[in-house]
Amino acid sequence: MKATVYKSTGSWYTVKDESGKWHNARMKGVFKIDDITSTNPLAVGDFVDIEVENELENSATITVIHERGNYINRQSPRFKHQHHIVASNLSQSMLVATLREPRTSQGFIDRFLVASEMYHVPAVIVFNKSDLFREKEEESYGHFKTMYEAAGYQVFRTSTVENSGIGELSAAMKDKTTLISGHSGVGKSTLLNHILPGLKQKTRDVSGWSGKGQHTTTFAEMFDLPGGGRLIDTPGMREFGLVEVSKQELSHYFPEMRARLNDCQFNNCQHINEPGCAIKEAVRNGEIDEDRYVSYYNILESLGEKSY
Numbered sequence: 126m127k128a129t130v131y132k133s134t135g136s137w138y139t140v141k142d143e144s145g146k147w148h149n150a151r152m153k154g155v156f157k158i159d160d161i162t163s164t165n166p167l168a169v170g171d172f173v174d175i176e177v178e179n180e181l182e183n184s185a186t187i188t189v190i191h192e193r194g195n196y197i198n199r200q201s202p203r204f205k206h207q208h209h210i211v212a213s214n215l216s217q218s219m220l221v222a223t224l225r226e227p228r229t230s231q232g233f234i235d236r237f238l239v240a241s242e243m244y245h246v247p248a249v250i251v252f253n254k255s256d257l258f259r260e261k262e263e264e265s266y267g268h269f270k271t272m273y274e275a276a277g278y279q280v281f282r283t284s285t286v287e288n289s290g291i292g293e294l295s296a297a298m299k300d301k302t303t304l305i306s307g308h309s310g311v312g313k314s315t316l317l318n319h320i321l322p323g324l325k326q327k328t329r330d331v332s333g334w335s336g337k338g339q340h341t342t343t344f345a346e347m348f349d350l351p352g353g354g355r356l357i358d359t360p361g362m363r364e365f366g367l368v369e370v371s372k373q374e375l376s377h378y379f380p381e382m383r384a385r386l387n388d389c390q391f392n393n394c395q396h397i398n399e400p401g402c403a404i405k406e407a408v409r410n411g412e413i414d415e416d417r418y419v420s421y422y423n424i425l426e427s428l429g430e431k432s433y
């Protein structure tokens with residue numbers, strides 16, 4: 126029987142079969158998937174085959190894990206070489222950002238977008254707390270919207286206080302599997318409560334926003350959307366781990382750069398000060414936003430000498 130993993134709590138998994146019935150399932154035997162070392166062999170979103178063990182207890186055994194369309198993983202905070210697969214088979218990743226209380230930096234947004242590109246997961250950006258926008262925030266929102274849409278990303282603005290933009294956001298999630306992430310305090314849980322009435326997630330006061338340094342090991346969990354589709358919440362996850370990327374490859378993960386790479390004079394161009402660089406030319410004539418180029422440059426620098 127086919128089933129989908131909705132939640133992992135260590136060695137037991139909550140799965141839903143094709144007929145809509147829930148089971149507590151576990152794996153037996155050794156599974157090797159995708160040739161990666163993982164601290165959890167199964168991830169939320171995985172498609173599996175199960176055999177019912179005990180009808181009364183709703184327990185089942187997972188016998189087959191189907192190949193993943195895509196997946197997002199994260200480096201284990203404790204063991205650098207171990208990866209933790211957070212979620213799989215995603216239609217899109219959604220970054221919830223805010224322009225104030227707290228302010229999400231553009232650098233953080235761009236790293237998220239690069240990671241999404243690497244994982245082959247289309248990304249959308251939501252600017253929440255639009256009720257707090259004053260002139261300054263309206264201006265930067267306008268800039269971000271133009272810049273990210275030009276790069277090919279969908280941009281939304283929402284306010285859970287004014288209950289605005291949530292219909293548009295729900296429409297963009299219909300019949301898709303969406304992974305939601307973003308800094309603590311940006312309003313993810315509050316948004317989830319609006320999108321999934323009855324879920325009653327814990328929302329926290331911004332005063333309790335301490336983000337950094339907290340490594341609460343919380344598991345991802347998937348929910349069915351009332352209008353069709355699924356949403357994956359990843360409490361405690363600040364950002365995706367950037368998978369290994371070489372300096373050479375980085376510009377492939379900026380869609381507006383990717384489209385122009387063939388026009389650079391040198392095919393190993395890193396778009397810094399090489400002659401005949403089509404990327405620099407596009408920045409000069411305004412076809413690529415300078416702020417995106419700055420992010421590219423900063424990430425490139427952070428990759429250091431090491432090329433994987």
Ligand SMILES: Nc1nc2c(ncn2[C@@H]2O[C@H](COP(=O)(O)OP(=O)(O)O)[C@@H](O)[C@H]2O)c(=O)[nH]1
Binds near residue numbers: 312
């Ligand atoms: N002004 C304003 N505050 C919001 C909005 N959405 C959420 N908040 C508040 O932001 C704080 C953090 O929200 P929460 O949902 O816990 O954020 P999370 O950490 O991303 O899950 C809470 O005090 C919410 O009431 C919004 O649209 N506007």
Ligand SMILES: [Mg+2]
Binds near residue numbers: 314328329
């Ligand atoms: Mg939350």
Ligand SMILES: [Zn+2]
Binds near residue numbers: 394395396402403405
């Ligand atoms: Zn170039």
